[in-house]
Amino acid sequence: MTAYLLRRIVSGLVTLVVASIVVFSVLEVIPGDPARLMLGMNATDDAVQALRVQMGLDQGFLIRYFHWTGGLLTLDFGKSYTYSVPVGELIAERVTVSLPLALIALALSTAIAIPVGVFAAARRGKPADTISMAVAQVGVAIPNFWFALLLVYLFAVWLQLVPAGGFPGWQAGIGPALKALILPAIALALPQAAILARVSRSALIEVLGEDFIRMARAKGLSRNAALWRHALRNAMLPVLTILGLQFAFLLAGTVIIENVFYLPGVGRLVVQAINQRDLIVVESVVMLLVASVILINLLVDMAYAVVDPRLRTRA
Incomplete structure (x- = not known):
């Protein structure tokens, strides 16, 4: 029974890893810039770029993925772009x-x-x-x-x-x-x-x-x-x-x-x-x-x- 449960737990962990890669990748290719959306279409490029740096959107895909998954492991889901409060709250x-x-x-x-x-x-x-x-x-x-x-x-x-x-x-x-x-x-x-x-x-x-x-x-x-x-x-x-x-x-x-x-x-x-x-x-x-x-x-x-x-x- 213990071996059976361990197999199920390992299978679930593998599923979580695969799901995290799929979810992060799919949402990354969705068109639209969160920084541009928050500031509005009339915002200057410098203001948009500054907000992107502040939100960490200027970093590479892998860096942002590992930063996000590391936060999930510690129950730190990050901060909402829109509400400016922790996502966990x-x-x-x-x-x-x-x-x-x-x-x-x-x-x-x-x-x-x-x-x-x-x-x-x-x-x-x-x-x-x-x-x-x-x-x-x-x-x-x-x-x-x-x-x-x-x-x-x-x-x-x-x-x-x-x-x-x-x-x-x-x-x-x-x-x-x-x-x-x-x-x-x-x-x-x-x-x-x-x-x-x-x-x-x-x-x-x-x-x-x-x-x-x-x-x-x-x-x-x-x-x-x-x-x-x-x-x-x-x-x-x-x-x-x-x-x-x-x-x-x-x-x-x-x-x-x-x-x-x-x-x-x-x-x-x-x-x-x-x-x-x-x-x-x-x-x-x-x-x-x-x-x-x-x-x-x-x-x-x-x-x-x-x-x-x-x-x-x-x-």
Whole structure:
């Protein structure tokens, strides 16, 4: 098991190195001069060059790359060109919105999807199964930004139960903060729940056809008891895979939802930084998201071994 985890950690570190090279290289070839953008098109060449020297943009590619990666290793992300504050402070401020939003959305998605998947698998081929999967298919097909607009119109504009957008901050209290996050979380959760429900149903149906389930039924165990006690745990491997991917998506892919609801999260920070050509912010946020995805995949691999003891033996 230890050797297996070490291999996964080494693989993750190699991925981080490759990702840092790709991210830094891609952003370097994007047209536009951050110094010119900050000073405006009417700025003199001398002023632009002086700002480039101050920002370190006059140095070579390799020097700036190693300086940037060295800062990442010490959690020094540099200073934002636009806001003139440390990038770490910007990210820490925005993560307090994006991370709770992703966690709430993942909790809602799981709480909806697993029961629906079990319900549909237990009634395979019946009208309840057909209706459940038809609704799930609709959930997969609907874009989350369009669904978010519907939620805003229904609950914020018409019923006026929750705010249409914005975030009051956690200092305003847990109640107002959660109230501002609930609609974005639902908009993110329901499409993901539809995917997870279909995967759960398929995995359960496959497991229900295994010999050990038939043996349990032959010993007198009811269908529901066999499903909940034996089949569900054995069907969790593909479900865990999807959960890991979904959390990574929810953490890194909230750009559209955060802009629809005007949430000051990491996704909106990236959009603003791209528009303002604030490369140091974009590079740092992207690398943190890559590291988060790698960490989540490692945790999912560890969860595999907990759910299926055979994997521990193989490792």
